[in-house]
Amino acid sequence: MADDRFEAPDYYQLDDLLTDEHKLIRDTVRAWVKAEVSPIIEEYAQKAEFPSQIIPGLGEVGGFGPYIPAEYGGPGLDQISYGLIMQELERCDSGLRSTSSVQSSLVMYPIWKYGSEEQKQKWLPKLATGEFMGCFGLTEPDHGSNPSGMITNFKDMGDHYLLNGAKMWITNAPIADVAVVWAKNEEGRIHGLLVERGMEGFTTPETHDKWSLRASITGELVFDNVKVPKENLLPGKSGLGAPLGCLDSARFGIAWGAIGAAMDCYDSALRYTKERIQFGVPVASFQLTQKKLAEMITEITKAQLLTWRLGVLREEGRATSAQISMAKRNNVDMALKIAREARQMHGGMGITGEYPIMRHMANLESVVTYEGTHDIHLLITGMDVTGIPAFMNDGSQLKNL
Amino acid sequence: MKILVCISKAPDTTAKIAFTDGDTKFDESGVQFIVNPYDEWYALVRGLELKEANGGSVTVLNVGGADSDPVIRKALAIGADDAVRIDAETTDALYVAKQITNYAKEQGYDMILAGKETIDYNGSQVAGMVAELMDAPYVSLSSKLDMNGNTATIEREIEGGVEVIEVNTPFVLSAAKGMSEARIPNMRGIMAARSKPLTVVPASEGSNSTVVKGFTLPAAKSGCKLVDSAEELVDLLHNEAKAI
Numbered sequence: 001m002a003d004d005r006f007e008a009p010d011y012y013q014l015d016d017l018l019t020d021e022h023k024l025i026r027d028t029v030r031a032w033v034k035a036e037v038s039p040i041i042e043e044y045a046q047k048a049e050f051p052s053q054i055i056p057g058l059g060e061v062g063g064f065g066p067y068i069p070a071e072y073g074g075p076g077l078d079q080i081s082y083g084l085i086m087q088e089l090e091r092c093d094s095g096l097r098s099t100s101s102v103q104s105s106l107v108m109y110p111i112w113k114y115g116s117e118e119q120k121q122k123w124l125p126k127l128a129t130g131e132f133m134g135c136f137g138l139t140e141p142d143h144g145s146n147p148s149g150m151i152t153n154f155k156d157m158g159d160h161y162l163l164n165g166a167k168m169w170i171t172n173a174p175i176a177d178v179a180v181v182w183a184k185n186e187e188g189r190i191h192g193l194l195v196e197r198g199m200e201g202f203t204t205p206e207t208h209d210k211w212s213l214r215a216s217i218t219g220e221l222v223f224d225n226v227k228v229p230k231e232n233l234l235p236g237k238s239g240l241g242a243p244l245g246c247l248d249s250a251r252f253g254i255a256w257g258a259i260g261a262a263m264d265c266y267d268s269a270l271r272y273t274k275e276r277i278q279f280g281v282p283v284a285s286f287q288l289t290q291k292k293l294a295e296m297i298t299e300i301t302k303a304q305l306l307t308w309r310l311g312v313l314r315e316e317g318r319a320t321s322a323q324i325s326m327a328k329r330n331n332v333d334m335a336l337k338i339a340r341e342a343r344q345m346h347g348g349m350g351i352t353g354e355y356p357i358m359r360h361m362a363n364l365e366s367v368v369t370y371e372g373t374h375d376i377h378l379l380i381t382g383m384d385v386t387g388i389p390a391f392m393n394d395g396s397q398l399k400n401l
Numbered sequence: 402m403k404i405l406v407c408i409s410k411a412p413d414t415t416a417k418i419a420f421t422d423g424d425t426k427f428d429e430s431g432v433q434f435i436v437n438p439y440d441e442w443y444a445l446v447r448g449l450e451l452k453e454a455n456g457g458s459v460t461v462l463n464v465g466g467a468d469s470d471p472v473i474r475k476a477l478a479i480g481a482d483d484a485v486r487i488d489a490e491t492t493d494a495l496y497v498a499k500q501i502t503n504y505a506k507e508q509g510y511d512m513i514l515a516g517k518e519t520i521d522y523n524g525s526q527v528a529g530m531v532a533e534l535m536d537a538p539y540v541s542l543s544s545k546l547d548m549n550g551n552t553a554t555i556e557r558e559i560e561g562g563v564e565v566i567e568v569n570t571p572f573v574l575s576a577a578k579g580m581s582e583a584r585i586p587n588m589r590g591i592m593a594a595r596s597k598p599l600t601v602v603p604a605s606e607g608s609n610s611t612v613v614k615g616f617t618l619p620a621a622k623s624g625c626k627l628v629d630s631a632e633e634l635v636d637l638l639h640n641e642a643k644a645i
């Protein structure tokens with residue numbers, strides 16, 4: 001990839017809404033990304049490999065559980081700091097941000113919020129440094145948008161639980177030391193279990209040939225009569241609300257992350273079209289190009305404002321799940337549209353790995369699908385404003401077809 | 402080993418440069434400030450490396466207003482132990498040097514390190530003046546600094562080679578490229594910086610003795626032109642640029 005010349009747009013001087021510490025955190029992650037990840041990310045994405053050598057550095061710059069308090073090995077940052085870190089990571093690559101989102105919001109968050117004191121002491125400090133990596137198993141082959149239908153289950157065998165089932169599409173699965181697995185007990189209630197690498201009957205086959213998030217590793221979790229010690233059950237919360245609480249945290253981070261990807265595409269398109277001469281003038285001097293650039297910066301600025309406000313609400317403990325859904329949906333869609341436009345504005349150059357655009361574009365296809373698809377988030381907003389859930393129908397209208 | 406590192410703030414290298422007050426003042430609105438890179442990458446980081454190897458402390462000092470606090474916090478996040486800000490508005494190197502000296506002379510520092518220049522005004526004067534006012538030896542534009550007890554071995558890049566100098570503490574040094582590698586702070590450092598002491602000291606007597614009469618920007622660069630043949634190039638150089 002060409003040199004990382006990224007300059008962040010701040011059209012509405014939103015930096016004024018951040019504290020000096022927020023800016024220091026953001027600039028620190030940006031500097032780390034430019035020095036350590038930008039030079040290698042394209043190569044790793046091309047060969048579909050996770051650059052595991054960056055794990056310790058990612059931990060140092062707060063990529064793993066930035067809001068986890070110091071007593072459990074985290075830096076104890078606020079929610080806007082978390083958002084800014086995600087923005088800077090995804091500015092480089094959505095796969096990098098995914099690794100960080102999963103470890104932070106889907107592994108450390110449930111252990112911190114729902115775990116026992118022993119579980120927190122055992123796992124959190126080493127997850128914060130990246131010495132341990134974790135993954136989160138909710139999605140199953142037959143249950144994606146509808147996780148409550150899951151069939152992965154465990155039985156109480158007296159001195160342990162016996163876990164059976166399978167999870168699919170699990171980020172970090174092949175490298176995880178611990179999996180936070182959501183499964184039903186004999187009464188059909190969802191609980192979180194900490195399943196450790198090496199437990200008999202537990203395997204994590206890798207998912208190959210992804211066209212998206214190629215620098216992030218994905219796999220399955222297969223449980224064939226896995227004996228899980230009873231102390232590995234997360235005691236603090238059960239029911240679908242438990243995994244959904246984690247998803248709120250992750251989706252919040254994705255809403256920020258998507259802005260990063262959009263900013264990178266915009267910044268690259270702006271520079272490229274100012275430098276690229278066609279018909280004797282810079283491509284940026286054509287009205288059609290300016291329309292695209294003007295709309296991009298407008299959408300980025302709106303998303304920045306939306307997300308900053310969401311950050312304030314979340315820090316105050318007032319952000320609702322529906323508000324988070326709106327931001328995730330809006331921002332990822334915005335980023336995806338900007339990536340597609342930016343791709344065209346780079347002409348043939350937008351097709352190669354010389355520029356980050358097509359990588360962002362392909363990555364965002366996963367981001368718009370995982371953590372609740374684009375349409376599922378629309379249904380969440382729809383339900384929130386009407387009070388009527390529209391996720392399900394009883395199938396009766398299919399009988400007459 | 403007691404080390405003082407002088408740091409100043411400088412506009413980010415991507416900042417748009419404009420002037421106000423009849424082109425006599427730099428327009429700071431909307432400008433992002435960073436720690437002057439020569440101060441941060443070389444003077445501060447080398448100071449920290451020496452402390453880590455030999456023990457002691459690293460204090461960072463800035464002469465400036467409260468708007469310098471963010472860059473001071475960054476220096477603390479990178480690893481300085483504490484910070485002093487001498488509360489003053491500055492335009493002039495001698496004034497800054499006097500402020501630094503008035504504070505530092507009673508503190509017994511083994512060395513005072515600064516960057517070779519700031520990337521905005523490029524004055525290269527303060528460190529030399531501090532040395533003079535402190536009556537201490539001064540080594541400018543240093544690219545390597547090693548300590549052995551109270552003796553420093555310092556390298557300077559000179560035209561076509563390297564000069565090696567030995568000097569005893571206390572001394573003043575200005576740091577250039579080669580001295581050390583830039584460090585990126587980590588989150589733990591940023592959190593620790595919250596509680597590290599930043600002491601604000603009132604400015605001592607004195608005033609700026611020079612006055613800026615004006616700034617002018619360089620003429621705007623014209624775009625680059627790609628030519629297809631040597632003939633066309635010669636023609637353009639001759640008829641358009643009138644260079645040949």
Ligand SMILES: Cc1cc2nc3c(=O)[nH]c(=O)nc-3n(C[C@H](O)[C@H](O)[C@H](O)COP(=O)(O)OP(=O)(O)OC[C@H]3O[C@@H](n4cnc5c(N)ncnc54)[C@H](O)[C@@H]3O)c2cc1C
Nearest residue numbers: 136137138139144145169170171366369370371373375391
């Ligand atoms: C790269 C990648 C990484 C992932 N990482 C993880 C992970 O770490 N952990 C994890 O648990 N999961 C993970 N996922 C899974 C992801 O969360 C699911 O793919 C997602 O929830 C969608 O589920 P599905 O693929 O089964 O699609 P489906 O639910 O089958 O959806 C198919 C289509 O139907 C639509 N649809 C479904 N229901 C409705 C409805 N009621 N109304 C209207 N439209 C509907 C959807 O919007 C979608 O367009 C990952 C996925 C990918 C691609």
